Amino acid sequence: MTAQLPIIAITMGDPASIGPEISLKVFQKAQLYEKCRPLLVGDSNVIKKVIEVLPALSLKINSIKDVKDAQFQPGTIDILDMQMVDIDQLEFGKVSSMAGNAAFQYVKKVIDLAMKGVVDATVTNALNKEAMNLAGHHFAGHTEIYGKYTNTQNYTMMLAHGNLRVVHNSTHVSLRQACDLVKTPRVTEVIRIANTACKQLGISHPQIGVAGLNPHSSENGLFGDEEANEIIPAIEIAKSEGINVSGPIPPDTIFPKAIGGWFDIVVAMYHDQGHIPLKLKGFQYDPQKHTWKSVAGVNITLGLPIIRTSVDHGTAFDQALKGTANEISLENAIDYAIKLAKNKEMVAQ
Structure with missing residues (x-):
């Protein structure tokens, strides 16, 4: 039965971040192995250092060079050891080109494994964009790395927490550029991708809501013309293809409606428009305990x-090696990867 579970390759993230800690916290949970065969791609010496400082996270380490040598047993963390980090030079909580290069190489490795069919899905811990660029890898983030190394042109980011799901027309560009990228062909493509994603998640008849770009969705042209000229034509094209889509809906009202069950997914026009409501819903800080x-x-x-x-979430360098990092988002990401892996043969029409 275990051999039939999907193999999930998880990057360690930036070695100086909370990535190694939250990875250990997740791998400590025996129920993880009831759902998948998890594999960490990173550096064994970093994991050993974290266990040394935080002994409550102790696990047996199986350091391997080939996925076929993984044990996938509770109590053991299988690490595809990339040997990218000089542990004597690593400073936890600090930006460095060494750590940035390591995090980038972990991502490249899991992409390669997935493209070759060796693993069923990939999950990424956070990397630091400054560190990665210091190492000479000039990408805006994970999404762009995956686009390049899978040779994919039409892709988008989806954020999800509970029943709130958001896809983005654009992500890591300036706000000025984001406005310029609100064009009918791109908005249409993102609506299609959103529809397919929901079906792959088991939602047979997705209801899609499209956010406007301008306040009040331009109030019939009072505050801009992108809705009339670019967004509405995209919605009409999607409707003609049989997609259940509504909009454009004012940005300040579409998200409460989505949380209330009106929509299975929202198409946001730019990065912060989609990120803010998701993080407001999913991130909760305790001001008394000064922790998340x-x-x-x-x-x-x-x-x-x-x-x-x-x-x-990001690398959270301020929490690195303190034992206080929260692993819930990583657990959520693994669960979504498992669900998508089980449904990956489904082709949305």
Whole structure:
């Protein structure tokens, strides 16, 4: 039975971040192995260091060079050891080109494994964009790395927490550029991707809501013309293809409606328009204890030939190696990867 479970390749993230800690916390849970065969791609010496400092996270380490040597047994963390980090030079909680390069190489490795069919899905811990760029890898983030190394042109980011799901017309560009990218062909493509994603998640008849770009969705042209000229034509094209889509709906009202069950997914026009409501819903801070009670949510790249889900938070260098990092988002990301892996043969029409 275990051999039939999907193999999920999980990157360690930036070695100086909370990625190694939350990975250990997730791998400690025996129920993980009832759902999948998890594999960490990273550096064994970093994991050993974290266990040394935080002995409550102790696990047996199986350091391997080939996926076929993984044991997939509770109590053991299988690590595809990339040997990218000089542990004597690593400073937890600090930006460095060494750590940035390591995090990038972990991502490249899981992409390669998935493209070759060695693993069924990939899950990424956070990397630091500054560190990655210091190492000479000039990408805006994970999404763009996956696009390049899977040779994919039409892809988008989806964020999910509970019943709230959001896809983005654009992500890591300036707000000025984001406005310029609201064009009918792109909006149409994102609606199609959103429809397919929902079906792959088991939602047979998705209801899609499209956010406007301008306040009040331009109030019939009073505050802009992107709705009339670009967004509405895209919605009409999608409707003609049989997609259940509504909009454009004012950005300040569409998300409460989605949480209330009106929509299975929302098409946001730019990065922050989609990220803010998701993080407001999933991130909960305890001001008395000065710690995060919940850092929940999943980041999924749609439109790729392989499965990629991710934590919906950053590297949190300020929490590195303190034992206080919250692993909920990583758990959520793994669960979504498992669900998508089980449904990956489904083709939406």
